Amino acid sequence: MTCGKVSSDFVWALKITTGANIVACAARNLEDAKKFGQKHGIPNCYGSYKELVQDSSVHVVYIGSIHVHHFEHSLLALNHGKHILVEKPMGINRKQTEQIYKLATEKNLYVMEGMWTAFNPTFVKAKSAIDSGVIGEVKFAEINFGVAFPKDIARIWEPQLGGGALLDIGIYPLYGVQLLLGNGDKPIEVKANGFIEGGIDVAGTASLKYPNNRLGVINWNAFVDLPETATIVGTKGKIVINPPYHAPTSVTISPSDGKEETFQFPLPDCPNATWNFTNSVAFTYEAAAVQQDLLAGKKENSTITKLTSQLVADILEDIKSQIGLKYPSEI
Amino acid sequence: MTCGKVSSDFVWALKITTGANIVACAARNLEDAKKFGQKHGIPNCYGSYKELVQDSSVHVVYIGSIHVHHFEHSLLALNHGKHILVEKPMGINRKQTEQIYKLATEKNLYVMEGMWTAFNPTFVKAKSAIDSGVIGEVKFAEINFGVAFPKDIARIWEPQLGGGALLDIGIYPLYGVQLLLGNGDKPIEVKANGFIEGGIDVAGTASLKYPNNRLGVINWNAFVDLPETATIVGTKGKIVINPPYHAPTSVTISPSDGKEETFQFPLPDCPNATWNFTNSVAFTYEAAAVQQDLLAGKKENSTITKLTSQLVADILEDIKSQIGLKYPSEI
Missing domain, CATH: 3.40.50.720 (NAD(P)-binding Rossmann-like Domain)
Structure with a gap:
């Protein structure tokens, strides 16, 4: 469609x-x-x-x-x-x-x-490494996504088209923090700062406070190229999903009592394809997940569940209200 | 004393x-x-x-x-x-x-x-590169300082001794953001999240919103070793002060239209010294600054001015109030 x-x-x-x-x-x-x-x-x-x-x-x-x-x-x-x-x-x-x-x-x-992103093998590796406890208890995660968008990209700069950085790119770090750090929990408190210009949100930052001294930080920006990295820090080391976080191909795992190791997950070839966006071939992993779910007769996915999706929507509402963001259809 | x-x-x-x-x-x-x-x-x-x-x-x-x-x-x-x-x-x-x-x-x-930190040649190099406009208009800065402090360090874990992470290490990223991004301006808004345990602040994060779409983020933590990095992003590139940010020896400057370059500023030798903290020999730069000021008959330093120092104190008050931090002597 x-x-x-x-x-x-x-x-x-x-x-x-x-x-x-x-x-x-x-x-x-x-x-x-x-x-x-x-x-x-x-x-x-x-x-x-x-x-x-x-x-x-x-x-x-x-x-x-x-x-x-x-x-x-x-x-x-x-x-x-x-x-x-x-x-x-x-x-x-x-x-x-x-x-x-x-x-x-x-x-x-x-x-x-x-x-x-959640179905990308690099992300899956990061998540399973975290779940295995290799970096101890996760206490901090920070994910950035910022792109110096050219001014002629209507989907970003036109409020009528739902423009703005939060829903276009900010949602990636938010989902990442929720999946890698939040682990199903609802944040105790969200604190956001951001800028609205010409009716669209051009840049923002938010922190998410979770039980057990966990803090998540997300940054999104339509002005500048932020290093598109995910850093997850635990009591026994750290994991970095290397740029571009939203469609990554490598993750570096650094247990404090072990050897730092980088795992590469090269993307498959897609002969003759002409891409509009970076690493879009990784859509294949998402498509395969949907296919498996449907073949198994499931009505929801086990990673991007209804609960997670609604929780993320809740957090987005909170951020929008704190930075004063409303779409024309919401006014 | x-x-x-x-x-x-x-x-x-x-x-x-x-x-x-x-x-x-x-x-x-x-x-x-x-x-x-x-x-x-x-x-x-x-x-x-x-x-x-x-x-x-x-x-x-x-x-x-x-x-x-x-x-x-x-x-x-x-x-x-x-x-x-x-x-x-x-x-x-x-x-x-x-x-x-x-x-x-x-x-x-x-x-x-x-x-x-402000007198460290690596920091001075970063600041002068920013001021020269090599990365364009600075829009974003993020600085982390987190140390998995052993539980026997009384200065951190005892509220009566003024323990806690914010005033001990969080103040470094705060000063950094204020000097490298804030550039004398007062933040429009500060939003902080954090945890208090046993009367001391154990971990926190804050964002600082400045005029002209500038956003600063600081993270501090007494539980985990955060990558102690300063990332400053402008419309034309980025600058990274490499770990350990608070007493650094190298800075990487990456203009988007030029070549990435890392500048090393090795610390001087101090024969026979036995250090308690990382790179403490860099205190010599601060001491030299005080000496120069006094010889010139000045009553305040031109980098760490009274205004900056009071502004930082204001921001710290704001963060303390938002995360619910009070020292026993303040209650």
Whole structure:
């Protein structure tokens, strides 16, 4: 659903996902859909999203529209009996996220928020190393994501298009801290600072306080390239997911009583692919996870659970309110 | 004044500071002072601080006592007409810091808060590179200082001794952000999160929001070794002061349109010295700065000014109040 840049990258990655079968695509007009379909060899191309969700050969829909349309498109697909994978953020606020999950439950359909980083083997290695206790009790995690976005990127700089840095890139460090440090717990307190300019949030920072003296820090920025690193510190060492954190290929594990080791997870090849974003081939891991879930008859993923997704939506609400961020549709 | 660990390190560094002359030392009892004096070859050793400040050969007093005594010792020295260099933090709260400066002004005496990092050539290089504009407009700075302190270090773990991580190590990142990013400006807003256990602050984090979309983040921790790094990001590149930030020897400058370069500033030798803390020989730069100021007849230093010192004290008050930190003497 949608034939934009991220959807194109997702489709390339789907091509190397064993067992995945791309049967249809849809854009707001038929011409765009046909162009996209031709490029990717997709049989059914539709000029409206409604047509796509009425196609009985479609089993699960990937929603790659801009943030402000995720809600509408998710409801449309669910109401037509389709399982969905929704790009992050699932909604632009907690209420939207909640309603999408509610409808999916009612319809007994699968829904997952597309936080693809969580399925990247480098991230999985970091998480399993943490869980194994190799760095002791985790007490601190800090993740940065900042990009000096050119001024012509409408999805970032246009408030009407749901622009801003928090929901586009800030959500990555937030999910990371929640999964690697928070470990299912709700933060005791969130404290955020940030800047709003021209109706969009241009830069921000937040700290998350968890039980047992755990502190998480996330930084996001649309002005400058922050070193895109995740640093997780425990009582017995540290783990660093090396840049680019959101689609990483290496992690360095440094137990204080052992040898520092860097683990490389090279991304697979995808012949002839033309990518819009960095390391997008890693979408294949997310797609495979959705496929496995569906084949197993699951209605939610075990990593990006409904609870985590809603907790992240809660925290985003809190941050938005603290930095004074509202989207035009929320005013 | 005091013959403890930090004073010992300071005295070793003074020995290689050209023109510095150590005439006297004092401890709470004569035996300790004599032992310290013998070790360091100091002619006058006193069993009380009052005797030291009455010694007419003493020109400037270094106050190396634990935080909770800085105030009392500073007033004692100033009231006896001595210039002072007070270890950081100058006081345990804003009121103490203010009163010390007030008395120094009344007595026309020199006073400086001993934030020695600011005089380290590596730090000076970072600051001058920032000021030269090599990384464009600075928008983000983040500095961490965390040490897995052994439980037998009373100065950290005893509330009665002014224990806690913020005033002991958190003040370093705070000063760094204020000097490298804040550049004399007062933060628009400070947001802090932290933990208090057994009456002391064990871990914390704070963000500082400055005009012109500048965000600073500081992290301090008494449980875990945080990578002790300063990262300063501008619109045209970044600068990293490599560990250990508080007494560094190298800085990496990475302009986005140029070549990354690491500058090394090896510390001088100090024959026969036995150090208590990492890279303490760098105290020599701070001592030299005080000496130059005094020879020039100045009453305050141009880097660690009264204004900066009071601003830092203000921010510390704000953080303390947000994380619920109070020293026994403040309750």
